[in-house]
Amino acid sequence: MTLMTPPPLDQEDDEMLVPHSDFTEVPQPMEVAQAETVSTVENQVVDDPPLSRFTWTIENFSRLNTKKHYSDPFFVGGHKWRVLIFPKGNNVDHLSMYLDVADSTNLPYGWSRYAQFSLAVVNQIHNKYTVRKDTQHQFNARESDWGFTSFMPLSELYDPGRGYLVNDTCIIEAEVAVRRVVDYWTYNSKKDTGFVGLKNQGATCYMNSLLQTLYHIPYFRKAVYHMPTTENDIPSGSIPLALQSLFYKLQYSDNSVATKELTKSFGWDTYDSFMQHDVQELNRVLCEKLEDKMKGTVVEGTIQQLFEGHHMNYIECINVDYKSTRKESFYDLQLxxxxxxxxxxxxDKYVEVERLEGDNKYHAEQHGLQDAKKGVLFIDFPPVLQLQLKRFEYDFMRDTMVKVGINVLSILLFYLPVIAFDFANVKDNENHGYMMFIASVLWRIVDMVRKYERKLVINDRYEFPLQLDLDRENGKYLSPDADRSVRNLYTLHSVLVHSGGVHGGHYYAFIRPTLTDQWFKFDDERVTKEDLKRALEEQYGGEEELPQTNPGFNNTPFKFTKYSNAYMLVYIRESDKEKIICNVDEKDIAEHLRIRLKKEQEEKEHKKKEKAEAHLYTIIKVARNEDLVEQIGRDIYFDLVDHDKVHSFRIPKQMPFNHFKVL
Structure with missing residues (x-):
C-alpha cells in the first residue's frame, strides 16, 4: 500500500522544517515492537512472530555518489538483514529500495526463509504523508533481495519542501517479521489455530466458505442445535440433522469434516458436487429451508431476527401532493x-434518487403523468448484515463483438439446412424472397449470439472498512420511519473471497470468530492464522505493482490485476455482538445427537486404529470336529469345509501357538 504524497507546501509549512539537531549522526539502533497476540481459542498454540522495526538515518543524502548503498546489518528472527537503496534510482527515475539478506553468500546450500516486511521513507514534516510499501517473499540463494524498483519518484524525494529530505537527511524504516514456512503435509489446523476445515468434494469450496461463516456466528449455531430432530432421522435425508452433525464435528473434531451428508440432504448427486453454484442463492435457499423447519419450535424466527432488514421503495411527485411507498424485506444486500x-x-448509489420526467413521467392516481422522484431508503438494518458485492455483470455489446467473431462459422453451419431451405423458396418472389432470406439469417445469428451472453468479472479496487457506520451524515440512508435510537455501527466479521474468473476459480473466507484482532483463513481443509492486511487490503482488488528483485537486472516495474477479491462481507452490529457472539457448548446439543455422533466418532477411531495396526495381526480360521461332521458329505468344497462358515480369530502375529490353543 502506498500512502498519498502531500500537495506543494506553502510558506507556513516551510517554517515547520525539523532542525538538523533533532537527528543523530549515526544509523539508529533497531527498535523491536511486540505485536499484540490474543488467544481466541483454547487449543491455539502458535503465535505470530514479533514485528521488528529498523530505522536508518542517512545524512548528506544528496551527496551519495555510489549506485548502491547498504544499511548496517540488523537481526530479526535470528537472521541478519539489511536495507539496500539506489539513491539515484535503479535505471529508473524513482528511488529503488529492497530488503536484503546480509549474509546470503555465507549461508549453507539450500537455505530459505520467509518474511513479511514493509519499507518506508519517513516524511519528517507530516508523518501521515510517509510513503510505505509492504510485501512478502520467500528469500533464497537466487532471490536474496526483494523490494521495489519504483518506490517513489526522485522528484518528490529530493524536493526540500516535501519533507522527505530535511537538512539533506533521509530517514528510512524497515519493519520485518520472519514467519515459519508451513509444511502443509504435516500441518495440523486444530493444533495451530483451534479450528478445523471442511473437505472439498470437487467444487464445493464456495459452499465451504459460506458454511464456515455461518458456523462462526454462534447465535446461529446455537439455534441450529436447538432445532428438533430425532434419533430415527437420517442425516442424508434431513437438512437440520445434517447441519447439526456438521456443526458438531466442526466444534469437536480434530480433523477436517466431510460435507457429503449435507449435500445429500440438499438432494445433490455427485455431479452437483462438481459444479459451482451461486453462493448467494445457496445462502438464501438454506436460510429459507431452516426458517421453515424452525416454525413451531423454540427457535422460530431466528433467521429473521439475525438477517432480516427492511427498506422502503418510494415514488414522490414533485408538483403535486402524492407519494407511493412499499415496504420490502431483505436478507442480504447487493451492492x-x-x-x-x-x-x-x-x-450512496443504492439510495440515489432517480428523476422520472420527460418521456419517463410517473402516472399518479388522480393526477395523471407527473414529474417524480424515485428511490430507496432503509427502515431498519439487521443485527447481522450480509453484503453481496456485484463482482460480475453482463456486457452484451462486448460479448457480441467477441462471440460473433468466433462463432459465425459454427452458427452458419448449424443453420445451413434451414438457410438452404429458405434460399430454395426465393424463386416465388425474387426481391421479397431475398430480403426475407437475409432477414432470416441475421435473426438466427442474433438469436444465437444472445444465447452466448457471458458474465464479465469486475476486478476494480473496492475498499471496505473494519467498522461500518450506516448512521453517517445524519442518517442519510434511513427513512423517516426508521428508529433513530438504534445505533447502526457495524464491525466486520467475515470476508468471503473469490479468486479466478467467471467460469471458475476458488473460494475461501477470512473470519474473526470472536471479533478480536486475530483473523483466520478458512480454505477448505486448511485453517491458518492471518493478519488484518491479508484479510482486508489484499482483498480490495484492483492493480498492484509486483515487487522487484535482482536489482541489477529487473528494472521495469510491472503492474498486474488482482484476481482475488472480496465478493461477500458479513458485518455484526456493535450493540448486538455480545448476544450474537455467545457461548455454545454441549448443553445446547440434543442428547440423541451427542450420543449418535460420539458413537460415530468412537467407531471411526476404532476403524482407524484397526487399520493402523492391521500389519500386526493375522486371521486364523479353525474347523472344529462339529464343523467337519456338519459339512463333510453334504456339499462339495474345494477344501474339506467351507471356510466362510467356520470360526475365525484375529490374533497378533507374534502370539505363540500354545497361547492360541487356550483361546
Missing amino acids: DVKGCQDVYASF
Whole structure:
C-alpha cells in the first residue's frame, strides 16, 4: 500500500522544517515492537512472530555518489538483514529500495526463509504523508533481495519542501517479521489455530466458505442445535440433522469434516458436487429451508431476527401532493462495485434518487403523468448484515463483438439446412424472397449470439472498512420511519473471497470468530492464522505493482490485476455482538445427537486404529470336529469345509501357538 504524497507546501509549512539537531549522526539502533497476540481459542498454540522495526538515518543524502548503498546489518528472527537503496534510482527515475539478506553468500546450500516486511521513507514534516510499501517473499540463494524498483519518484524525494529530505537527511524504516514456512503435509489446523476445515468434494469450496461463516456466528449455531430432530432421522435425508452433525464435528473434531451428508440432504448427486453454484442463492435457499423447519419450535424466527432488514421503495411527485411507498424485506444486500470506490459509495448509489420526467413521467392516481422522484431508503438494518458485492455483470455489446467473431462459422453451419431451405423458396418472389432470406439469417445469428451472453468479472479496487457506520451524515440512508435510537455501527466479521474468473476459480473466507484482532483463513481443509492486511487490503482488488528483485537486472516495474477479491462481507452490529457472539457448548446439543455422533466418532477411531495396526495381526480360521461332521458329505468344497462358515480369530502375529490353543 502506498500512502498519498502531500500537495506543494506553502510558506507556513516551510517554517515547520525539523532542525538538523533533532537527528543523530549515526544509523539508529533497531527498535523491536511486540505485536499484540490474543488467544481466541483454547487449543491455539502458535503465535505470530514479533514485528521488528529498523530505522536508518542517512545524512548528506544528496551527496551519495555510489549506485548502491547498504544499511548496517540488523537481526530479526535470528537472521541478519539489511536495507539496500539506489539513491539515484535503479535505471529508473524513482528511488529503488529492497530488503536484503546480509549474509546470503555465507549461508549453507539450500537455505530459505520467509518474511513479511514493509519499507518506508519517513516524511519528517507530516508523518501521515510517509510513503510505505509492504510485501512478502520467500528469500533464497537466487532471490536474496526483494523490494521495489519504483518506490517513489526522485522528484518528490529530493524536493526540500516535501519533507522527505530535511537538512539533506533521509530517514528510512524497515519493519520485518520472519514467519515459519508451513509444511502443509504435516500441518495440523486444530493444533495451530483451534479450528478445523471442511473437505472439498470437487467444487464445493464456495459452499465451504459460506458454511464456515455461518458456523462462526454462534447465535446461529446455537439455534441450529436447538432445532428438533430425532434419533430415527437420517442425516442424508434431513437438512437440520445434517447441519447439526456438521456443526458438531466442526466444534469437536480434530480433523477436517466431510460435507457429503449435507449435500445429500440438499438432494445433490455427485455431479452437483462438481459444479459451482451461486453462493448467494445457496445462502438464501438454506436460510429459507431452516426458517421453515424452525416454525413451531423454540427457535422460530431466528433467521429473521439475525438477517432480516427492511427498506422502503418510494415514488414522490414533485408538483403535486402524492407519494407511493412499499415496504420490502431483505436478507442480504447487493451492492454495486463498478464505479464505486468503497462500501459507502455503494450505499450512496443504492439510495440515489432517480428523476422520472420527460418521456419517463410517473402516472399518479388522480393526477395523471407527473414529474417524480424515485428511490430507496432503509427502515431498519439487521443485527447481522450480509453484503453481496456485484463482482460480475453482463456486457452484451462486448460479448457480441467477441462471440460473433468466433462463432459465425459454427452458427452458419448449424443453420445451413434451414438457410438452404429458405434460399430454395426465393424463386416465388425474387426481391421479397431475398430480403426475407437475409432477414432470416441475421435473426438466427442474433438469436444465437444472445444465447452466448457471458458474465464479465469486475476486478476494480473496492475498499471496505473494519467498522461500518450506516448512521453517517445524519442518517442519510434511513427513512423517516426508521428508529433513530438504534445505533447502526457495524464491525466486520467475515470476508468471503473469490479468486479466478467467471467460469471458475476458488473460494475461501477470512473470519474473526470472536471479533478480536486475530483473523483466520478458512480454505477448505486448511485453517491458518492471518493478519488484518491479508484479510482486508489484499482483498480490495484492483492493480498492484509486483515487487522487484535482482536489482541489477529487473528494472521495469510491472503492474498486474488482482484476481482475488472480496465478493461477500458479513458485518455484526456493535450493540448486538455480545448476544450474537455467545457461548455454545454441549448443553445446547440434543442428547440423541451427542450420543449418535460420539458413537460415530468412537467407531471411526476404532476403524482407524484397526487399520493402523492391521500389519500386526493375522486371521486364523479353525474347523472344529462339529464343523467337519456338519459339512463333510453334504456339499462339495474345494477344501474339506467351507471356510466362510467356520470360526475365525484375529490374533497378533507374534502370539505363540500354545497361547492360541487356550483361546
